[in-house]
Amino acid sequence: MAERLAVVSGGGTGIGKAIARELVDAGHRVVVIGRRSAVLAAAAEELGAGRVIPVTADLTDPAQVEAAAARIGQVGPVDVLVNNAGAVITRPADDSLGALADSWRHDLDTNLMTTVLLTTALLGQLRRPGGRLVMISSAAAQRGGAGPHSAGSYAAAKAAVHGWALGLARQLGPEGITVNVLAPGYIADTEIFGEQWTPEFHAGKVADTLVGRAGTPEDVAAAVGYLASPAAGYLTGQIIGLNGGAVLGR
Structure with missing residues (x-):
């Protein structure tokens, strides 16, 4: 069987790097793509020089996405695309509607458009049949954000990914x-919570689960490993919660 190629956006740290490691261990070559070239290079060196290819691009910029897609096309057809890039909440600079609009547009660009642009740019390169598209969303899209000045824009952006992916x-x-x-x-x-993370924040999130622990990047990577595998050919069009029971299935 020919060697499979996977692309992981936001693959330099945290969940993305764990996903890249999972796919390397499963025998893929992996392109890790993101904004920070030094971070991507370090991840590639750690995960396996020659097995991991760093590609630097701002995935909110259509021109950079097109250039990245052309570079990936030189490597080979894409068997697996994992859209992991994203970041939680940009707070408005002040209480004006203009600042609110700017923060929402930024979060929509970061959490929705990165996925739309990269996926669209690589659609022609996906293996047919057998290609796998995996979108990393958030339980926030299922339970809602806490309001327009906190996680509302993040939850809305991730929920938009759901509808687009189902289509x-x-x-x-x-x-x-x-x-x-x-x-x-x-x-x-992970880096996603930034200054929001405190021991009290962590304890509250763990208390929200049914299993009494936080998730790990490796938990996410293991789930992606199955979704990306040839064994998952009958599983499509699904929103899969991975949250320790904090949000029950529906």
Whole structure:
């Protein structure tokens, strides 16, 4: 069987790097793509020189996404695309509607448009049949954010990914490509919470679960490993919660 190629956005740290490691261990070559070239290079060196290819691009910039897609096209057809890039909440600079609009547009660009642009740019390179598209969302999209000045824009952006991905599943299913969304809950050991993280914040999130612990990047990576595998060919068009029971299935 020919060597498989995977692309992981935001693959330099945290969840993205854990996903890249999982896919390398499963025998893929992996392109890690993101904004920070030094971080990507360090991840590539750690995960396996020659097995991991760093590509630097701001995925909110259409021109940079097109250039990245052209670079990936030189490596080979894409078997797996994991859209992991994203970041939580940009707070408005002040209480004006203009500042609110700017913060929402930034969060929509970061958490929705990065996924839309990269996926669209690589659609023609996805293997047919057998391609796998995985979108990393959030439990926030299922339970809602806390309001317009906190996580509302993040939850809305991730929820938009859900609707878009389900349409893609319908479009691409006849071509043998699966499309699924993985919606993690609280995952410790990532950069996403920034200054919001405190021991009290952590304890509250853990208390919200049914299993009494935080998730790990490796938990997410293991789920992605299955969704990306040839064994998952009958699983498509699904929003899959990975949250320790903090949000029950529905």
